[in-house]
Amino acid sequence: MKATVLNDIGDIRLIDVPDPVIRDPTDAIVRVRLAAVCGSDLWPYRGREEFRPGDRMGHEWIGTVEETGPEVTRLRHGDLVLAPFAFADGVCAACRGGLPTSCRRGGFWGGAHDGGQAEALRVPFADATLLPVRAAVDDALLGRLLPLTDVMATGHHAVVLAGVPRGGSVVVIGDGAVGLCAVLAARRAGAERILAVGRQPDRAELARHFGATAVFDGRAADTAGRIIEQTGGGAAHVAECVGGQSALDLAMAVTRPGGTIGSVGVPNGVDRVDLYRLFRSNIALRAGVAPARAYLDVLAADVLAGALDPSPVLTAAFPLTDIADAYRAMDRRRTVKAVVRPDGS
Amino acid sequence: MKATVLNDIGDIRLIDVPDPVIRDPTDAIVRVRLAAVCGSDLWPYRGREEFRPGDRMGHEWIGTVEETGPEVTRLRHGDLVLAPFAFADGVCAACRGGLPTSCRRGGFWGGAHDGGQAEALRVPFADATLLPVRAAVDDALLGRLLPLTDVMATGHHAVVLAGVPRGGSVVVIGDGAVGLCAVLAARRAGAERILAVGRQPDRAELARHFGATAVFDGRAADTAGRIIEQTGGGAAHVAECVGGQSALDLAMAVTRPGGTIGSVGVPNGVDRVDLYRLFRSNIALRAGVAPARAYLDVLAADVLAGALDPSPVLTAAFPLTDIADAYRAMDRRRTVKAVVRPDGS
Incomplete structure (x- = not known):
C-alpha cells in the first residue's frame, strides 16, 4: 500500500x-x-x-x-x-x-x-x-x-483548560486550525465575548464565522494593550493555540490577575516562561495535549x-x-x- | 524611632x-x-x-x-x-x-x-x-x-493552589517556614498523606510534628524516583514552597499526569520552566503570591x-x-x- x-x-x-x-x-x-x-x-x-x-x-x-x-x-x-x-x-x-x-x-x-x-x-x-x-x-x-x-478536540481542550464559563469572555490566540476551532469551542461553551488574535487577514472572516466577537492582528505592536483595555484590565480566560514564544508572551501579557491560560499548541521554540509574572499575578498556566x-x-x-x-x-x-x-x-x-x-x- | x-x-x-x-x-x-x-x-x-x-x-x-x-x-x-x-x-x-x-x-x-x-x-x-x-x-x-x-498564609495558599482535597495526598517541597506551614495547612485541609521534602535533618522533626507522614531528603539523588514510587506514579497535588530552580524541577518531576503544582516561593534564579513537560502531561502550574x-x-x-x-x-x-x-x-x-x-x- x-x-x-x-x-x-x-x-x-x-x-x-x-x-x-x-x-x-x-x-x-x-x-x-x-x-x-x-x-x-x-x-x-x-x-x-x-x-x-x-x-x-x-x-x-x-x-x-x-x-x-x-x-x-x-x-x-x-x-x-x-x-x-x-x-x-x-x-x-x-x-x-x-x-x-x-x-x-x-x-x-x-x-x-x-x-x-x-x-x-x-x-x-x-x-x-x-x-x-x-x-x-x-x-x-x-x-x-x-x-x-x-484540531477541534484540541481547541475544545484549550477552552476547558482556560475554564471559560457560560456567558464569559475569552481571548483566543492563534488563527491556525486549532485557534479557529477554539473560537468555535468557546461559542459552544457559551462564551459571550470571544476575542481572537491572528496574523492572517483572510482567516479573520473564518474566526468571525465561528463566533469571534472581535479579531486582533497579532503582529500589531499595540495588540496586548488594546486587549487589556477592551477587557477592563486583562482577560480572565486565555486560550493559547500556537505553542510559540510570542503567542505565550502575548497570553501572559493579556491575562488578568487571577486568570487562567489554557495552552494547547505543541511547544516549539519556547524557552522563556516568566514564572515571576505568573507568581506576581496569580496566573494559572494549564498546558496540555488534548485527551x-x-x-x-x-x-x-x-x-x-x-x-x-x-x-x-x-x-x-x-x-x-x-x-x-x-x-x-x-x-x-x-x-x-x-x-x-x-x-x- | x-x-x-x-x-x-x-x-x-x-x-x-x-x-x-x-x-x-x-x-x-x-x-x-x-x-x-x-x-x-x-x-x-x-x-x-x-x-x-x-x-x-x-x-x-x-x-x-x-x-x-x-x-x-x-x-x-x-x-x-x-x-x-x-x-x-x-x-x-x-x-x-x-x-x-x-x-x-x-x-x-x-x-x-x-x-x-x-x-x-x-x-x-x-x-x-x-x-x-x-x-x-x-x-x-x-x-x-x-x-x-x-508564612502560614503562604503555606495555606500553596495548598489552595495545588487543590489538595480532604483525604488526598500532597507533596510539599521546601523545609523553610513556608514549606513547614504548607504541611500544617495540608493537615488542616484534611490531607491524609503529606510527603515533605527538605534539606535540613533538624527540620524533619518539625515537619512530622506539623503532620508530614513521610519526609524525604531533597538532596538525595533518588528522591524524585522514591516519591513517584510511593505515590504510584506521581502526586496529583504538589506544593512548591521554595521558588528556586531545583525545587521547581523536583515539583515538575513528581507531579503525575493531570496533576497540579501550587508554587508560592518567590521565584529566584528560575530560568527554566519546562513547558513541554507541562504540555505532555497536562500538568497545571499555579504560581502565586499569597493573597x-x-x-x-x-x-x-x-x-x-x-x-x-x-x-x-x-x-x-x-x-x-x-x-x-x-x-x-x-x-x-x-x-x-x-x-x-x-x-x-
Whole structure:
C-alpha cells in the first residue's frame, strides 16, 4: 500500500510499504477514507522538530474497519471510525482518569507507528481507541467529523483548560486550525465575548464565522494593550493555540490577575516562561495535549445533531498522491488545513 | 524611632528615622509588638535581588494601633492588629475578587514604604489592610498569630493552589517556614498523606510534628524516583514552597499526569520552566503570591480557637537592637525563623 513518509527536511514522499496486518488480538486494520495535514506535521517538515528519515506521517484521519483481531468486540467490518491522534489502552489509570494521552501503552500515530496519511493503518487497542459512527455519512459529514480527531478536540481542550464559563469572555490566540476551532469551542461553551488574535487577514472572516466577537492582528505592536483595555484590565480566560514564544508572551501579557491560560499548541521554540509574572499575578498556566478520545463522543454527537460544524477549517483537498503539494500549501500558509483522499476523489 | 534598613549586601542596620505620621485620612500609625525575618528578606540581603541602599525591611509584624486618620472607622487606639505582608485598598476589583496582592493602589511593606522590623509604621488603607484581634493576647498567642502575616498564609495558599482535597495526598517541597506551614495547612485541609521534602535533618522533626507522614531528603539523588514510587506514579497535588530552580524541577518531576503544582516561593534564579513537560502531561502550574489578607480572618479564627498553631516555626528571638544577628542566624540556617521584639524583651 501507499504511505506518507518524511524523507528529509521539506521532503515528503508517498512510498510503497507492506500492507498492515493484525499483530495483537486487540488490533484492527482500518482503511483510510479521509486524512489531513496538521500544523504540527510542519514542525519536523521544517526541521524544527526531530524525526528519523522515513518516519510515517499523519495523525488526523477517518477510516473504515477492514479487519479486527480476535479480542476486538465493539467494532465490525465496514464500521466508519473516528480516531483520536493518539491511541491508548482504555483500561489504565490515566485512561480511566480521562487522560488517554498519558497512557503508558499508548502512542501517537506516525513515526515508528502507522500514520494516517496512507491507505490503511494497524490500530492498537482498537476498541478503546476508535469511535464507530453508525450513521449515514456522506462526504460533507465526513468533513465535519474529521477535525474532531485533532484540531477541534484540541481547541475544545484549550477552552476547558482556560475554564471559560457560560456567558464569559475569552481571548483566543492563534488563527491556525486549532485557534479557529477554539473560537468555535468557546461559542459552544457559551462564551459571550470571544476575542481572537491572528496574523492572517483572510482567516479573520473564518474566526468571525465561528463566533469571534472581535479579531486582533497579532503582529500589531499595540495588540496586548488594546486587549487589556477592551477587557477592563486583562482577560480572565486565555486560550493559547500556537505553542510559540510570542503567542505565550502575548497570553501572559493579556491575562488578568487571577486568570487562567489554557495552552494547547505543541511547544516549539519556547524557552522563556516568566514564572515571576505568573507568581506576581496569580496566573494559572494549564498546558496540555488534548485527551482527544475523551472528547470524541460528545463532540461527534454534536456534529451528528447538526449543532457543530468545524469543517470550514478544511480549506483545500488533494488526492493522497499529491501529499507533497498538500504539505507545501500548508507550509506556505496558502491554506488553513489540507485534506487528502486515498481514493483520489 | 528605630527602623531596620539594608545598607549593603549583608549589611543590615538599625537606624534612627523620623517617626511615622498620618499622611492620608485612611492611614493608621501602628506600634510594632513582634516582627519576624522572612526567607525572602534574605534575597536582597544576599545580593540576589535588587534593592536600594537604605531600603526599609520587614513585612511580617503584629502591632498596636496608636493613631488613626479621620476616615479610619474599624480600628481604634490600642487595638492589637495583624497585618498581611501587603497593604491594599480593599475596594478595587482585585481586592473584591480576593486578590489584594494585585491591588494597584496597594504595595508591600519595606523598600520605600515603612517596614515591620521597626518600632512603628504608617499603614495605608488601615481599615482594609489590618485585622484587629479583640481577644486577650499573651506572648504565646502573639507567636501563634505572627506567622499568619506571611508564612502560614503562604503555606495555606500553596495548598489552595495545588487543590489538595480532604483525604488526598500532597507533596510539599521546601523545609523553610513556608514549606513547614504548607504541611500544617495540608493537615488542616484534611490531607491524609503529606510527603515533605527538605534539606535540613533538624527540620524533619518539625515537619512530622506539623503532620508530614513521610519526609524525604531533597538532596538525595533518588528522591524524585522514591516519591513517584510511593505515590504510584506521581502526586496529583504538589506544593512548591521554595521558588528556586531545583525545587521547581523536583515539583515538575513528581507531579503525575493531570496533576497540579501550587508554587508560592518567590521565584529566584528560575530560568527554566519546562513547558513541554507541562504540555505532555497536562500538568497545571499555579504560581502565586499569597493573597494573605483574604486568608487572615479564617486562619486567625482557627488560631484563637486553639485549632492551629504555626508558632513552632519561630525558633529564635532577638531584641530589635540585634536585628543584624537575627539576619545572620537566618542566613546561616541556624534558625528556621527569627523574631525580633522592639521592646527588647
